[in-house]
Amino acid sequence: MPYRLTNFAKTALSIFISLLGIPLLIREWVCRNRVAILLYHDVNPEIFAKHIAYLSRHYAIISLDTLVSAIYNKDFSEIPQKSIVITIDDGHAGNVTLLPIFKQYRIYPTIYVCTQIINTHRHFWFRIPERSKKERLKKLPNVERLTRLKQESDFEPKKEYQDRQALNIDEMKKMMQDVDFQPHTQFHPILPHCTETECKQEILGSKVDLEKFLGIECLHFSYPNGDYTEREIEIVKAGGFRSARTTDIGWNNIETSPYKLKAMPISDDAGLIRFRAELTTIPQRFGKWVNSLLWRITN
Numbered sequence: 273m274p275y276r277l278t279n280f281a282k283t284a285l286s287i288f289i290s291l292l293g294i295p296l297l298i299r300e301w302v303c304r305n306r307v308a309i310l311l312y313h314d315v316n317p318e319i320f321a322k323h324i325a326y327l328s329r330h331y332a333i334i335s336l337d338t339l340v341s342a343i344y345n346k347d348f349s350e351i352p353q354k355s356i357v358i359t360i361d362d363g364h365a366g367n368v369t370l371l372p373i374f375k376q377y378r379i380y381p382t383i384y385v386c387t388q389i390i391n392t393h394r395h396f397w398f399r400i401p402e403r404s405k406k407e408r409l410k411k412l413p414n415v416e417r418l419t420r421l422k423q424e425s426d427f428e429p430k431k432e433y434q435d436r437q438a439l440n441i442d443e444m445k446k447m448m449q450d451v452d453f454q455p456h457t458q459f460h461p462i463l464p465h466c467t468e469t470e471c472k473q474e475i476l477g478s479k480v481d482l483e484k485f486l487g488i489e490c491l492h493f494s495y496p497n498g499d500y501t502e503r504e505i506e507i508v509k510a511g512g513f514r515s516a517r518t519t520d521i522g523w524n525n526i527e528t529s530p531y532k533l534k535a536m537p538i539s540d541d542a543g544l545i546r547f548r549a550e551l552t553t554i555p556q557r558f559g560k561w562v563n564s565l566l567w568r569i570t571n
């Protein structure tokens with residue numbers, strides 16, 4: 273119920289933000305020398321097509337690699353004004369239906385995949401139905417999270433289920449020309465709650481997996497659930513990655529650390545009014561604040 277309430281409040285807030293003309297103000301002032309990295313998960317093609325059509329009219333859609341290189345070179349002169357990078361997390365099976373849109377608009381999004389879930393019938397642990405349980409599990413040490421998942425939801429990371437939740441390699445090979453595939457760990461644990469050995473295996477193992485699957489070099493990483501500490505940054509750096517994307521809300525500029533790239537989480541079901549409001553980051557910041565408030569009240 274609190275979640276639905278938050279959702280309703282976010283929609284109302286989006287309408288309010290639009291009426292005030294804030295999306296236009298942010299686009300024309302904040303986005304001049306800053307780049308937003310949008311973050312999707314399992315968006316359907318009809319909604320995504322509307323978002324991209326809107327973006328292509330008002331923004332320049334650039335690749336992640338272009339942004340990361342500009343940050344390393346400390347030179348944004350080649351970055352168009354009002355640039356946006358598209359990223360999609362996890363490697364959900366439905367992502368393949370977005371391919372015609374990538375082609376139509378000639379965009380080159382980054383899809384970060386869990387390398388031990390793609391090409392299998394294993395499931396994403398966070399897709400268990402109970403939202404409140406999921407939020408609690410995210411706060412537990414890794415071993416305890418897995419024990420509880422088994423006990424309470426009969427979930428096992430390596431169990432092969434009937435239905436497939438993630439992309440398979442055939443689909444990914446078909447998409448490769450239009451998609452920059454990068455690793456997002458092997459099984460999507462909450463990295464700061466892992467032991468150092470687990471953490472290294474999840475980060476570095478996912479790089480080795482994906483490079484072997486697709487025969488490419490992987491240089492960009494994204495932290496599951498956006499959770500990271502200095503330890504994760506060090507492992508990612510030492511492992512040969514050039515960048516890592518967080519879910520810290522905000523824009524990126526020439527000063528942004530390539531291992532703490534900021535993001536703009538977009539609701540997979542956002543209509544255009546909500547989408548335009550989310551490009552200001554106000555609904556996401558509001559949602560985060562409400563959720564932490566509710567968490568404090570209920571725990």
Ligand SMILES: [Zn+2]
Pocket residue numbers: 361362456460495496497
């Ligand atoms: Zn994820």
